[in-house]
Amino acid sequence: MKVQIVATTYIHQIWDKVEPYFEAAELEGTGDCTTCQLKLQIVSGSVSLLVAVDDDGVIQGAAALSVQNQPNHRVAVITAMGGKGIVDAEVFEQVVVWAKSQGATKIRAWAKDSQARLYRQKAGLITTMNVVEKLI
Numbered sequence: 001m002k003v004q005i006v007a008t009t010y011i012h013q014i015w016d017k018v019e020p021y022f023e024a025a026e027l028e029g030t031g032d033c034t035t036c037q038l039k040l041q042i043v044s045g046s047v048s049l050l051v052a053v054d055d056d057g058v059i060q061g062a063a064a065l066s067v068q069n070q071p072n073h074r075v076a077v078i079t080a081m082g083g084k085g086i087v088d089a090e091v092f093e094q095v096v097v098w099a100k101s102q103g104a105t106k107i108r109a110w111a112k113d114s115q116a117r118l119y120r121q122k123a124g125l126i127t128t129m130n131v132v133e134k135l136i
Helices: 008-024 035-044 089-101 113-123
Strands: 002-006 048-053 059-069 074-082 106-109
Touching: 002 008, 002 089, 008 035, 008 048, 008 059, 008 074, 035 059, 035 074, 048 089, 059 089, 089 106, 089 113
Parallel strands: 074 106
Antiparallel strands: 002 048, 048 059, 059 074
16 A cells, blocks of 8 residues: 555546545534535645555555644644545554655544544544534
8 A cells, every 4th residue: 555645636537536535524513614615725835735545556554644833843634534544553654754744743633532543543643632612
């Protein structure tokens, strides 16, 4: 499995292949972003799209990340990630390499409990805080 960055010029050509991975990641369940809005963020370049491709060139997973500057770190934030091809320790290491190439010093993801367990088991991410919120 190989992780590749997708240039913004090709997003429209492959969106139908990656959208199901983001839908499966329960992206819309947060109320923060729909898959259509995520596509717009990727096309505009504010979020990057990485895909896990098998030896036959078939996409087996996708991740959407943005890189943000914080006071002590440059953080690659996973907006959405799905598919067995990318949520795998060996493959996820390629995402880490990409994040480092963007100057990131850590990777962060907002995750439900089930997603956090999967990310811990398959990608080595650890829970560092809980996020609570209230609609106002």
